[in-house]
Amino acid sequence: MSLRIGIREGVRTITRNGSLFFLSLLVAAISLFLLSLFSLVTFNLYKAIEVLDEKIEIIAFLNQRANVDALKENIAKIRGVDEVIYVSSEQALADLRDELQDTEEILNVFEENPLPASFRVKLEKDFRNATGLQEISGKIMLLAGIDETLYGGELVDQLKKVTGIIVMFDLGLLAIIIFSVIFVIFQTIKLTIFARSTEIEIMKLVGASNGFIAIPFTFEGIVQGLLGGIIAFMLTLITYRVATYFFGSLFFPHWWFLLGTIAGGMIFGIVGSGIAVRRFLK
Amino acid sequence: MIIFDNVSKIYQKDWVALQDVTFHIEKGEFVFICGATGAGKTTLLKMIYKDSEPSRGAIRVLNQDLKALKKKEIPKFRRKIGVVFQDFKLLQDRTLEENVAFALEVTDTPPREVRKKLMEILTYLRLSHKKYAYPYQLSGGEQQKVAIARALVRDPYILLADEPTGNLDAKSSEDITNVLLDINYKGTTVLMATHSISLVKKMRKRMLRIEDCRIIQDK
Numbered sequence: 001m002s003l004r005i006g007i008r009e010g011v012r013t014i015t016r017n018g019s020l021f022f023l024s025l026l027v028a029a030i031s032l033f034l035l036s037l038f039s040l041v042t043f044n045l046y047k048a049i050e051v052l053d054e055k056i057e058i059i060a061f062l063n064q065r066a067n068v069d070a071l072k073e074n075i076a077k078i079r080g081v082d083e084v085i086y087v088s089s090e091q092a093l094a095d096l097r098d099e100l101q102d103t104e105e106i107l108n109v110f111e112e113n114p115l116p117a118s119f120r121v122k123l124e125k126d127f128r129n130a131t132g133l134q135e136i137s138g139k140i141m142l143l144a145g146i147d148e149t150l151y152g153g154e155l156v157d158q159l160k161k162v163t164g165i166i167v168m169f170d171l172g173l174l175a176i177i178i179f180s181v182i183f184v185i186f187q188t189i190k191l192t193i194f195a196r197s198t199e200i201e202i203m204k205l206v207g208a209s210n211g212f213i214a215i216p217f218t219f220e221g222i223v224q225g226l227l228g229g230i231i232a233f234m235l236t237l238i239t240y241r242v243a244t245y246f247f248g249s250l251f252f253p254h255w256w257f258l259l260g261t262i263a264g265g266m267i268f269g270i271v272g273s274g275i276a277v278r279r280f281l282k
Numbered sequence: 283m284i285i286f287d288n289v290s291k292i293y294q295k296d297w298v299a300l301q302d303v304t305f306h307i308e309k310g311e312f313v314f315i316c317g318a319t320g321a322g323k324t325t326l327l328k329m330i331y332k333d334s335e336p337s338r339g340a341i342r343v344l345n346q347d348l349k350a351l352k353k354k355e356i357p358k359f360r361r362k363i364g365v366v367f368q369d370f371k372l373l374q375d376r377t378l379e380e381n382v383a384f385a386l387e388v389t390d391t392p393p394r395e396v397r398k399k400l401m402e403i404l405t406y407l408r409l410s411h412k413k414y415a416y417p418y419q420l421s422g423g424e425q426q427k428v429a430i431a432r433a434l435v436r437d438p439y440i441l442l443a444d445e446p447t448g449n450l451d452a453k454s455s456e457d458i459t460n461v462l463l464d465i466n467y468k469g470t471t472v473l474m475a476t477h478s479i480s481l482v483k484k485m486r487k488r489m490l491r492i493e494d495c496r497i498i499q500d501k
Contacts, residue, residue, distance in 0.1 A: 202371060206361070207389050
């Protein structure tokens with residue numbers, strides 16, 4: 001009963017104060033869009049760093065006398081080694097031809113295949129740094145049949161430093177955006193509630209319970225969050241489509257973003273209106 | 283029905299709104315609270331429906347010690363008291379009927395009873411023919427009648443009127459005062475705050491006169 005009247009009041013305030021509702025909906029939608037857009041950037045940044053991280057590996061070149069199977073087994077036993085992939089000299093040549101494409105004639109100066117066979121040694125996550133690389137490559141060098149190893153070393157550490165700074169910067173910005181979004185949405189809700197201070201005053205005067213007074217505003221918060229979330233998601237989707245056109249494939253879990261923007265909007269709406277009404281009720 | 287026992291209200295250090303106010307109002311009385319603007323009339327009325335707390339002293343309303351009244355119980359308590367203001371406080375985007383029904387609906391009254399009560403009160407105040415009008419389509423006197431209808435529709439034991447005629451011309455003022463007298467005649471205790479001594483003198487009713495935050499006359 002009281003819920004029915006409360007929702008009727010909520011619908012009424014939305015339709016009667018259409019422009020104010022539209023304004024605050026716009027604010028919510030844009031704020032949520034900003035948040036969702038930045039989450040998209042953050043997700044892809046992490047994804048890129050992960051891909052980069054997985055590329056860290058040691059290349060161990062074999063000499064002619066090497067026993068491939070035994071070596072592979074031995075390297076795999078070293079602590080920190082995740083996977084060992086054998087690349088035959090024929091495979092290496094084929095890869096190089098692929099890479100050179102049009103200029104592959106250059107290889108014709110060689111009478112026989114100049115490339116040695118090798119292992120691509122992938123490392124476990126904790127060992128993907130300069131110390132880990134150095135340590136493991138040292139152990140590999142001790143094995144008979146290995147001529148030489150190749151790895152990034154210092155470069156890897158520098159890369160890690162740079163990505164670390166980017167991540168920190170990104171998280172800092174994300175925190176600022178979340179804070180501003182909360183602030184702006186809360187202020188807007190306060191504004192819409194202030195516009196109806198007479199209603200609240202009269203409701204208090206005639207003895208409506210605080211819970212009842214909050215119903216229309218909570219309802220409005222839910223509607224606003226729902227619509228704002230959907231609009232924000234659609235804007236993000238459009239931006240994503242445009243971005244993929246320029247940057248190639250991006251990581252964008254649609255359902256999670258749709259759910260996230262709507263849930264985020266509704267939480268902002270419900271909590272925000274709750275706090276604002278409570279302040280009004282003292 | 284209403285007992286003030288040595289009640290003082292001090293807002294800030296040097297700003298006293300009421301000082302050592304003591305009075306007793308019986309069931310069915312009609313009392314004028316008289317005094318200049320800023321004398322403390324509004325504060326006094328606000329304390330009766332617990333919109334303002336006394337700094338000192340005790341207040342009993344409808345056999346209820348207001349200090350002991352919990353926050354959660356305030357809404358229920360307020361349903362027994364009707365309040366009317368100088369500026370009417372009507373919702374401009376609602377019709378006369380909706381404004382009055384609002385008071386019933388937000389306090390969980392069944393629709394059937396809302397309709398019944400509405401008809402009764404609008405007939406009594408002779409507002410039925412304008413029930414679809416919006417406040418801006420009504421005269422000041424009519425708007426105040428709507429506010430009175432809203433305050434009365436839940437059959438309160440006490441009706442508080444804070445300068446109800448302050449915005450009205452002489453004719454409408456008399457009209458509204460007569461309505462309040464009639465409501466009192468039917469059994470509701472009425473407190474009316476006003477700064478117009480001439481109006482009070484005409485009525486021959488009990489008057490509490492406030493000056494400089496104190497009651498200086500009770501007759």
